[in-house]
Amino acid sequence: MSKEKKKMSLALKIFIALVAAIVAGLLMVNHASFATAYIKPFGTIFLNLVKFIVVPIVLFSIMSGIISMRDIKKVGSVGLKTVVYYLCTTAFAIIFGLLGGNIFKGLFPVVTTTDLVYEAAEPTPFMDTLVNIFPSNIISPMANANMLQIIVMALLIGFSIILIGPRNQKIIDGVNTLNDVFMKCMEMILELSPIGVFCLLCPVIAENGAKIIGSLAMVLLTAYICYIVHAVIVYSITVKAFGGVSPAKFFKEMMPAIMFAFSSASSVGTLPINMDCTEKLGVDREVSSFVLPLGATINMDGTAIYQGVCAIFIASCFGIQLTLPQMVTIVLTATLASIGTAGVPGAGMIMLAMVLTSVGLPVEGIALVAGVDRIFDMGRTTVNITGDACCSVIVNNLEKKREAKRA
Numbered sequence: 001m002s003k004e005k006k007k008m009s010l011a012l013k014i015f016i017a018l019v020a021a022i023v024a025g026l027l028m029v030n031h032a033s034f035a036t037a038y039i040k041p042f043g044t045i046f047l048n049l050v051k052f053i054v055v056p057i058v059l060f061s062i063m064s065g066i067i068s069m070r071d072i073k074k075v076g077s078v079g080l081k082t083v084v085y086y087l088c089t090t091a092f093a094i095i096f097g098l099l100g101g102n103i104f105k106g107l108f109p110v111v112t113t114t115d116l117v118y119e120a121a122e123p124t125p126f127m128d129t130l131v132n133i134f135p136s137n138i139i140s141p142m143a144n145a146n147m148l149q150i151i152v153m154a155l156l157i158g159f160s161i162i163l164i165g166p167r168n169q170k171i172i173d174g175v176n177t178l179n180d181v182f183m184k185c186m187e188m189i190l191e192l193s194p195i196g197v198f199c200l201l202c203p204v205i206a207e208n209g210a211k212i213i214g215s216l217a218m219v220l221l222t223a224y225i226c227y228i229v230h231a232v233i234v235y236s237i238t239v240k241a242f243g244g245v246s247p248a249k250f251f252k253e254m255m256p257a258i259m260f261a262f263s264s265a266s267s268v269g270t271l272p273i274n275m276d277c278t279e280k281l282g283v284d285r286e287v288s289s290f291v292l293p294l295g296a297t298i299n300m301d302g303t304a305i306y307q308g309v310c311a312i313f314i315a316s317c318f319g320i321q322l323t324l325p326q327m328v329t330i331v332l333t334a335t336l337a338s339i340g341t342a343g344v345p346g347a348g349m350i351m352l353a354m355v356l357t358s359v360g361l362p363v364e365g366i367a368l369v370a371g372v373d374r375i376f377d378m379g380r381t382t383v384n385i386t387g388d389a390c391c392s393v394i395v396n397n398l399e400k401k402r403e404a405k406r407a
């Protein structure tokens, strides 16, 4: 009970920090350079600490999870359910984005497109993304915090520990102890999250405050309506139907992670808090330690929604009417693009180039939305991590049922 109380109070502290950051940011709209120079660095320090702990947490918690499952088939079953859920919900998300874009299209501003310049980065082809999942050495996945490669590494080493049989006791103890050490380290870092949230969000509001009420307000509002509709409809229904958890309880326990994602715009950075929240929702570590890092890398429902809304907006600015087959193409490419998007701030905007190109829209159109990308990003990251958590609750419940049946 006292533990519960302590955790509640951290959520409240984060909430207060969030509100304080919005108020302070709005007061500093005319002194944005001060906020950027002196407040943002503390946010960056906090985010660095979180990123520092993410790699060992993912590596050791997946290994420790596999060792405790002692069953390679179970890992396969968890993996399959996870990927199916991620793909289906992302397809829904992009459909919501396109629907919302079409419904509100009439209210979007028509911005002149003659002087637009945007240098699109070369998007990574899908086959390269596939190849890049597999690490070619043991150091670079950790040095570059490449989550998919770390997951592959942890799976291989974890399976090997199981397969060497009785000789593995010492290494099992070692992995479990290291896992405990990094978890403790993470707990200490998370205690600082209210300060982190304040220092990350305040400069963003100070820099962008005026833009929120600027000409793109309707496009931003449309994206946020779609984010909320997707979260309320898809996550509430699936978490109740397949996860056996009431939507009210789910969103309540998820609040710290939601607020952190909103402030940091990084799914990977939110990973430790997300693990903490899903644990409170009753998800076993062995499931969350696999499902969440995978989701932070490949499951981006919010990003998919954003790409749908922006594609419609950019098309309307160029006076192009998207046809139904083009919209279907957007559903497919945005699903792939969201898989290829890294869980870091701004990554979704780079992948928007791939979506626009697939239907022949000019990539320079990205310049229309680039100025307010951070505001889109805060919402899409929040949806991204909520989808990951929802999946972990569902997979955990389905696995428990499967085991009960087998027993």
Ligand code: ASP
Pocket (backbone or CB within 6 Å): 265, 266, 267, 268, 300, 302, 303, 341, 342, 343, 344, 345, 346, 347, 348, 349, 377, 380, 381, 384
């Ligand atoms: N910032 C997002 C995330 O971390 C990715 C994106 O830019 O869409 O989930």
